[in-house]
Amino acid sequence: MSIEPFNRLVKLAARAFYDDITTKGDNQPKTGRSDNRGIAVVVLDALTRRQWVREEDLAKELKLHSKQLRRTLRFFEEEKLVTRDHRKETAKAAKMHNAAVANTTDGHRTKEGDDKIKMHTHSYCCLDYAQIYDVVRYRLHRMRKKLKDELEDKNTVQEYICPNCGRRYNALDALRLMSLVDEYFHCENCDGELVAESDKLAAQEGGDGDDNARRRRREKLKDMLQKMEVQLKPLMAQLSRVKDLPVPEFGSLQEWQIHAGAAGRAANGDSSSNDPSRSSQGYGATPMPFLGETKVEVSFSGVEGKEDLKSETASTGLKVLPPWMIKQGMNLTKEQRGEVKQGSKMDDSFAAAESSDDKKISIGNDDKIKDEYVKAYYAALLQKQREAEESAKKQQELLQTSISNGFSKSSSDRQVGMKSKREEDDEPDDDVEWEEAPIGGNTSEGFKVNDLNAEAPASGEDDDDDIDWEEG
Amino acid sequence: MFFHIVLERNMQLHPRFFGRNLRENIVSKLMKDVEGTCSGRHGFVVAITGIENIGKGLIRDGTGFVTFPVKYQCVVFRPFKGEILEAVVTMVNKMGFFAEAGPVQIFVSNHLIPDDMEFQTGDMPNYTTSDGSVKIQKDSEVRLKIIGTRVDATEIFCIGTIKDDFLGVINDPANA
Numbered sequence: 001m002s003i004e005p006f007n008r009l010v011k012l013a014a015r016a017f018y019d020d021i022t023t024k025g026d027n028q029p030k031t032g033r034s035d036n037r038g039i040a041v042v043v044l045d046a047l048t049r050r051q052w053v054r055e056e057d058l059a060k061e062l063k064l065h066s067k068q069l070r071r072t073l074r075f076f077e078e079e080k081l082v083t084r085d086h087r088k089e090t091a092k093a094a095k096m097h098n099a100a101v102a103n104t105t106d107g108h109r110t111k112e113g114d115d116k117i118k119m120h121t122h123s124y125c126c127l128d129y130a131q132i133y134d135v136v137r138y139r140l141h142r143m144r145k146k147l148k149d150e151l152e153d154k155n156t157v158q159e160y161i162c163p164n165c166g167r168r169y170n171a172l173d174a175l176r177l178m179s180l181v182d183e184y185f186h187c188e189n190c191d192g193e194l195v196a197e198s199d200k201l202a203a204q205e206g207g208d209g210d211d212n213a214r215r216r217r218r219e220k221l222k223d224m225l226q227k228m229e230v231q232l233k234p235l236m237a238q239l240s241r242v243k244d245l246p247v248p249e250f251g252s253l254q255e256w257q258i259h260a261g262a263a264g265r266a267a268n269g270d271s272s273s274n275d276p277s278r279s280s281q282g283y284g285a286t287p288m289p290f291l292g293e294t295k296v297e298v299s300f301s302g303v304e305g306k307e308d309l310k311s312e313t314a315s316t317g318l319k320v321l322p323p324w325m326i327k328q329g330m331n332l333t334k335e336q337r338g339e340v341k342q343g344s345k346m347d348d349s350f351a352a353a354e355s356s357d358d359k360k361i362s363i364g365n366d367d368k369i370k371d372e373y374v375k376a377y378y379a380a381l382l383q384k385q386r387e388a389e390e391s392a393k394k395q396q397e398l399l400q401t402s403i404s405n406g407f408s409k410s411s412s413d414r415q416v417g418m419k420s421k422r423e424e425d426d427e428p429d430d431d432v433e434w435e436e437a438p439i440g441g442n443t444s445e446g447f448k449v450n451d452l453n454a455e456a457p458a459s460g461e462d463d464d465d466d467i468d469w470e471e472g
Numbered sequence: 473m474f475f476h477i478v479l480e481r482n483m484q485l486h487p488r489f490f491g492r493n494l495r496e497n498i499v500s501k502l503m504k505d506v507e508g509t510c511s512g513r514h515g516f517v518v519a520i521t522g523i524e525n526i527g528k529g530l531i532r533d534g535t536g537f538v539t540f541p542v543k544y545q546c547v548v549f550r551p552f553k554g555e556i557l558e559a560v561v562t563m564v565n566k567m568g569f570f571a572e573a574g575p576v577q578i579f580v581s582n583h584l585i586p587d588d589m590e591f592q593t594g595d596m597p598n599y600t601t602s603d604g605s606v607k608i609q610k611d612s613e614v615r616l617k618i619i620g621t622r623v624d625a626t627e628i629f630c631i632g633t634i635k636d637d638f639l640g641v642i643n644d645p646a647n648a
Contacts, residue, residue: 158584175629
């Protein structure tokens with residue numbers, strides 16, 4: 001935040017526009033002593049070296065009477081160059097301001113006497129750079145516009161002269177002067193054709209001196225405009241220089257005090273009882289201490305839930321096929337088979353469910369486990385019946401191995417299953433690539449449209465030709 | 473600019489209107505008399521929106537006519553210097569053009585038409601820019617600024633300009 005270009009702008013504007021401003025009333029005699037022209041410039045310059053400043057302090061430093069200063073400042077407030085703030089405050093608050101000032105300007109403040117103040121209304125003032133920039137620009141714009149308007153006779157009422165009898169009319173008479181026979185204005189007296197006054201003829205016939213005065217006035221205006229452009233050139237240059245710079249903002253008095261205080265505290269690292277940010281809690285002028293920017297975080301629980309749901313559906317996407325649907329030669333995962341071999345014992349299936357990392361596959365989803373168990377049980381029963389001939393011991397071993405295999409396999413299969421799912425997800429991408437071929441086909445249509453466009457102007461030209469022909 | 477104001481008027485009423493419908497008769501006569509008139513002070517009376525009150529009638533000696541003081545609310549239209557209006561062009565000639573914004577006649581002299589617009593004669597006289605993109609002719613709609621008013625007791629006449637930013641043709645009937 002570079003403040004220097006803006007300060008330069010303020011100084012230039014002060015010298016350009018407020019150099020001979022006197023804040024005295026018109027009725028007071030203007031003697032040499034009471035002539036306070038130039039004070040405006042001094043005050044503005046002083047303000048460029050400060051931020052928020054108490055008006056009393058400013059008066060003291062400028063060695064001005066506070067009344068005189070206040071009058072000047074009020075004038076600047078009306079001119080929108082300065083923002084002011086008034087508030088009732090105690091000595092403590094005043095001290096707080098002093099602390100803030102001490103932090104921004106390295107100047108040493110006089111603090112004696114502050115403690116005696118009970119409750120006084122203090123006025124503070126500060127330059128409003130953003131507004132100054134706009135005000136100066138607007139002022140220049142108005143000046144230029146006014147001069148140009150006058151130069152171009154923009155808002156003047158046109159006058160007409162009758163060359164025969166010399167009678168004058170103006171545009172407000174236009175309705176009466178209209179004739180039915182032609183499109184000129186006619187004199188009411190002699191029915192002569194009127195001519196606009198600025199025309200050459202009128203200048204010769206009509207009042208010559210009047211026209212001279214008019215011409216002189218125009219010269220003067222033009223001169224003035226030129227002078228303005230030359231004399232205000234530095235100001236305009238400064239304006240354009242400042243245009244893209246960030247405008248220094250001090251915020252309102254309270255914000256500024258707290259910021260400045262905080263900055264000072266950060267720099268000094270001290271936390272005395274005079275600490276502004278602390279005492280800010282105590283004094284009544286600020287309704288709320290500056291708490292930093294409020295941040296609101298919104299967590300959409302619904303979205304998360306959805307995600308969970310999605311992943312769950314993804315993981316349970318492969319539904320367990322009922323046994324009667326399973327046929328020879330079907331390419332099924334273990335899950336789809338309902339993990340037939342898993343858990344001939346209830347405990348095992350539980351352990352399997354718990355040991356698997358995938359929590360989404362319902363830990364404690366009793367129904368499912370029961371179903372699985374029942375299926376497994378039936379399957380096992382079937383197997384048992386088939387393998388009835390085999391010895392019990394052998395059977396036992398077989399089962400044991402199959403179970404352990406089932407575990408490792410099922411877990412790996414699960415992974416594979418997920419992957420295959422993803423591959424399925426990838427497939428649509430392929431489809432998109434596939435669809436690009438028809439898009440290529442579409443481009444030819446695009447060319448066609450272009451062709452149509454190319455034809456359109458030609459037809460437009462034909463129309464033009466027609467019009468020409470008609471006119472011919 | 474439009475205003476909603478309360479005006480007062482003494483209504484003379486013929487004795488034949490006396491009866492049950494006295495009030496209605498007064499109001500209808502008031503509307504007939506007042507709407508569309510122009511007073512220098514208040515401008516054109518556009519419409520009567522309501523009757524505030526009707527005072528006690530006073531019988532005139534000799535005639536039998538009765539005078540009722542009537543207070544009524546009405547909408548008036550009064551043009552002001554510096555006001556921006558939208559108007560319809562009614563006539564174009566070498567000296568400029570005339571336009572109407574409701575009841576108000578406005579004259580725009582050729583000095584107050586932008587310099588790049590040239591007068592073209594013909595059976596449809598018009599002001600046209602050199603590239604022909606903008607054309608002011610009869611029935612064009614223009615936005616103009618009033619720079620002078622002449623207020624007579626019964627008439628208001630204005631002169632306007634279109635030589636300023638954002639003024640000029642807003643709807644061209646030829647292109648519509």
